[in-house]
Amino acid sequence: MGRTPFVALLTLALAGCAPRATIVVASKNFTEQVVLGEILAQHIERHLNVEVDRKLNLGGTLLAHQALISGQIDLYPEYSGTALTAILKMDPMDDPDAVEEAVRREYRARWDVEWRPGLGFNNAFAMVVRCEQARRENLRTLSDAARRPVPWRLGVGYEFVQRPDGLARLQAAYGLPLDGRPVDMDLGLLYRAVQQGQVDMAAGNATDGVIEALGLCVLDDDRRHFLPYRAAVAVRAEALSTHEGLRTALAALEGRIGEDAMRRMNAAVDGGKRPVAEVAREFLATL
Amino acid sequence: MTPAEIWRLTVEHAALTGAALGIAAGLGLPGGVAMARSVRTRGIFLGAAGVVQTIPSLALFGFLIPLPFIGGIGKGTAIVALALYALLPVLRNTVTGILGVDPAVRESAVAMGMTQAQLLWQVELPLAARTILAGIRIATVTTIGTATIAAAIGGGGLGVFIFRGLASVDTAQILAGAIPAAAMALLAEGGLTWAERRLSPY
Numbered sequence: 001m002g003r004t005p006f007v008a009l010l011t012l013a014l015a016g017c018a019p020r021a022t023i024v025v026a027s028k029n030f031t032e033q034v035v036l037g038e039i040l041a042q043h044i045e046r047h048l049n050v051e052v053d054r055k056l057n058l059g060g061t062l063l064a065h066q067a068l069i070s071g072q073i074d075l076y077p078e079y080s081g082t083a084l085t086a087i088l089k090m091d092p093m094d095d096p097d098a099v100e101e102a103v104r105r106e107y108r109a110r111w112d113v114e115w116r117p118g119l120g121f122n123n124a125f126a127m128v129v130r131c132e133q134a135r136r137e138n139l140r141t142l143s144d145a146a147r148r149p150v151p152w153r154l155g156v157g158y159e160f161v162q163r164p165d166g167l168a169r170l171q172a173a174y175g176l177p178l179d180g181r182p183v184d185m186d187l188g189l190l191y192r193a194v195q196q197g198q199v200d201m202a203a204g205n206a207t208d209g210v211i212e213a214l215g216l217c218v219l220d221d222d223r224r225h226f227l228p229y230r231a232a233v234a235v236r237a238e239a240l241s242t243h244e245g246l247r248t249a250l251a252a253l254e255g256r257i258g259e260d261a262m263r264r265m266n267a268a269v270d271g272g273k274r275p276v277a278e279v280a281r282e283f284l285a286t287l
Numbered sequence: 288m289t290p291a292e293i294w295r296l297t298v299e300h301a302a303l304t305g306a307a308l309g310i311a312a313g314l315g316l317p318g319g320v321a322m323a324r325s326v327r328t329r330g331i332f333l334g335a336a337g338v339v340q341t342i343p344s345l346a347l348f349g350f351l352i353p354l355p356f357i358g359g360i361g362k363g364t365a366i367v368a369l370a371l372y373a374l375l376p377v378l379r380n381t382v383t384g385i386l387g388v389d390p391a392v393r394e395s396a397v398a399m400g401m402t403q404a405q406l407l408w409q410v411e412l413p414l415a416a417r418t419i420l421a422g423i424r425i426a427t428v429t430t431i432g433t434a435t436i437a438a439a440i441g442g443g444g445l446g447v448f449i450f451r452g453l454a455s456v457d458t459a460q461i462l463a464g465a466i467p468a469a470a471m472a473l474l475a476e477g478g479l480t481w482a483e484r485r486l487s488p489y
Contacts, residue, residue, distance in 0.1 A: 060453035062461075086456045155360075155441065159454040183360060184447065186345060186439035192352050193441075198360045 023048070023243060026055040026073035028064050030187075032123065032207055035265050036077040038280040039253070040233065046284070047249040061086050068234060069111045075235035075250075079123055081227035083107070083115070083234070085164050092165045096122070096228035112237045116250055118230040121259040125160065125226045126206040127170075130194060131217040141222040142174050145201070151179035155199035157187035165227040166203070173225040176201075191216065205229075207259060209266025231257070256287060288448065288463050297467045300444035303362065304434045304471075307369035308427055311377050314370075315426075316419070319381025320407065329382060336375040344368060344436040352440075365434075365442030372433055373426040380422025384415025416486050424479035431472040435464065 023044055027037030037056040045052045055073055058064040065087050067073045083103045084090050090106075093099050104115040127142055139145055145152065154176070160166040161184050170176070183199060188210070194202045195214040204211060206218065206229075233250055240247050265283060268274045322329040339347075347368050351358040357367045388411050396410045412419075438446030448464030451457070 060456075062453055062456040062458070065456060086454075157454070158438075158447075158450040162451050162455040162457070162460075183441035184438075184451075185360060185441035186348075186450075189345065189348050189352065189360070189440055192349065193360045196353055196359075198352065 021243065022051040022053050023075075023239060023246070024053045024055060024073040026058055026064055026067060026076040028061065028076070029057045029059050031209065031266050031269050032205075032262060033077060034276055035262075035269060035280060036119070036231065036257075038276045039257075039283060040075065040077065040250075042277070042280050042284055043253060044246070044249055047252075048243060048245050050243060068113060068236065071236065071238075074239035075233050077119065077231050078234045079229035079231050080118070081124070081165065081229040085227070086159070092169070092227050094224075094227075096230060099228055100230060100232070107234065108237075114235050114237050114240060116233040116235060117254045118232045119253060120255045120257040121207060121231055121262045123205050123207045123229045123231060123262070124221070125166070125170075125229075126204050126211075126218040126221070127201055128191070128194060128204045128211055128216045128218050129201050130197070131215050133200065134217045134219070139219060141220040142176070142225075143222050145219055146174045146176050148177060151177040152201045153179045153199045154182040154201050154203070155190045155193055156182050156184050156203040157190060158184055160184070160203040165225075169225060170203075173223050207262045207266060208270075209263055209268065210270040212263070213267055213271030231262075252287070257283075288460055293448075293463055293467065296443060296445050296447055296464075297471070300431070300434055300437075300446075300468065301471065303365055303369065303437050303442060303444050304427070304430050306366045307373055307430055307434070308423070310366065310370035311373035311426055311430075312423060315374050315377030315422075316381055319378045319419075320385065322378065323382050323385035323411075333375075333378060333382070336371075336378055339371045340375050344372075344433070345439060347371070348436075348440045360441045362437070362442045364440050365437035365444075368440075369430055369434055369437070373430045376422045376426040376429070377419075378422075380425070381415070381419050384418030384422075385411050387418060388414045417483055420479065420483040420486060424476065424483065427475045427479060428472050431468060431475060435468060 025037055025041040025044065027033035034056045037054065041052045041054050044050065055067070058067060061082055064076050064078070068076060080096070080099045080103050084099050085092060088103065088106050090102065093102070100115070100118065107113040107115045127145070129139065134140070137148065139148070156167060167182065187204060190199070190202045191204060191208070191210050191214055193199050194216055211218065235250065261283065265279050268279050269276055318332065322332055348364065351364045351367060352360065358364055392410060392414070393406065396406050401409065434444050435446030435449050437444045438450050445464040445468045448460050452460030452464065
């Protein structure tokens with residue numbers, strides 16, 4: 001075979017994919033992240049003439065962040081408190097706006113990544129107990145829980161042990177009586193363990209749909225101790241400048257996903273076993 | 288992440304692995320010998336052990352949490368799951384090793400007047416030793432790796448570092464779990480390979 005047909009073929013092949021650029025949308029590997037990732041992906045597909053490549057199950061903050069700053073993905077949803085303490089390793093701050101401002105400044109300066117305005121909800125840590133127990137013992141707030149005469153068997157997710165705003169700060173604020181060292185384990189399994197009475201209290205996330213589905217209740221953080229975890233999209237500045245319309249498309253979602261909406265979508269996927277793509281499509285239809 | 292904590296979790300990791308392998312070998316070796324005698328049980332049990340291998344660990348833990356005695360959270364459940372995962376290589380290699388004994392050798396042993404027990408202990412097991420040990424070696428090395436999932440059910444071990452590190456963007460923490468686990472796996476691989484050579488008649 002001569003060279004000409006080969007070159008012609010190659011040109012044809014390249015020309016074939018040229019007009020459809022690709023945006024890589026990612027998320028971490030838990031329900032809410034996957035739902036948000038899918039919402040972003042469908043929304044971008046609808047508003048931009050691009051191929052969307054979904055990487056919706058990256059194993060944790062570290063992997064998602066590394067993928068973002070190395071340019072393997074273009075955007076993923078992240079939480080302000082997580083960005084501040086886990087990624088930027090900065091000290092916790094109380095004011096939600098100050099947290100967001102600091103994160104936005106540092107992301108831009110360090111990695112040329114834009115921290116978009118919040119999507120509209122705050123997924124803070126939340127201490128959950130069995131609703132039945134909360135009713136029986138008349139517990140509504142974490143201060144109530146601190147006064148309980150019987151020590152708590154506490155279970156926590158991996159992040160909670162490490163985070164500067166996690167276990168240590170919780171105990172400094174409330175001083176819950178604990179029965180031995182807290183068990184640290186996978187959060188999904190932990191909710192089940194609370195439901196089954198293997199532990200009495202768990203540190204979970206406020207918008208997890210499974211909380212309601214398993215008959216668990218959140219105790220109110222009455223001393224406002226937990227950091228804000230406002231969800232927002234972290235997107236590479238390069239992707240924003242390459243893909244015209246991406247900024248506008250993202251802006252259309254910002255401030256539109258409330259806490260209740262998020263919890264309902266999480267519950268629909270976790271408890272209701274509905275497909276993520278369907279839940280995302282229904283939500284986008286309500287906008 | 289102090290040296291003391293690394294040491295404590297490494298010991299815990301070794302204990303989880305050891306307990307799981309003890310159970311897997313305790314069930315798998317006699318089980319494999321029995322299955323080598325019967326085609327039907329072989330199909331059923333090897334099939335079942337194979338199916339267990341395909342269940343993702345978190346799903347398996349989810350099933351185990353509500354169960355009495357073997358379930359719940361903590362080390363017990365982790366050991367049950369790890370033992371289930373380790374069972375297949377032990378079973379399969381025991382069966383393969385015994386079935387691999389030359390029929391002519393077996394026949395001459397019977398012709399010499401050996402009982403079934405003598406046949407097993409003096410002919411089949413020594414000849415199958417290398418394959419059986421290889422199964423235990425594979426089970427050991429993979430269990431050292433998979434034992435990191437014990438952390439997901441509050442069972443401790445080096446997985447605690449790995450999962451914490453992944454959750455909090457801390458590479459040093461991940462390495463504090465991964466390096467001792469890798470070292471342990473290499474050590475086990477080396478030691479058991481040596482034992483295989485020593486114990487096999489070839």
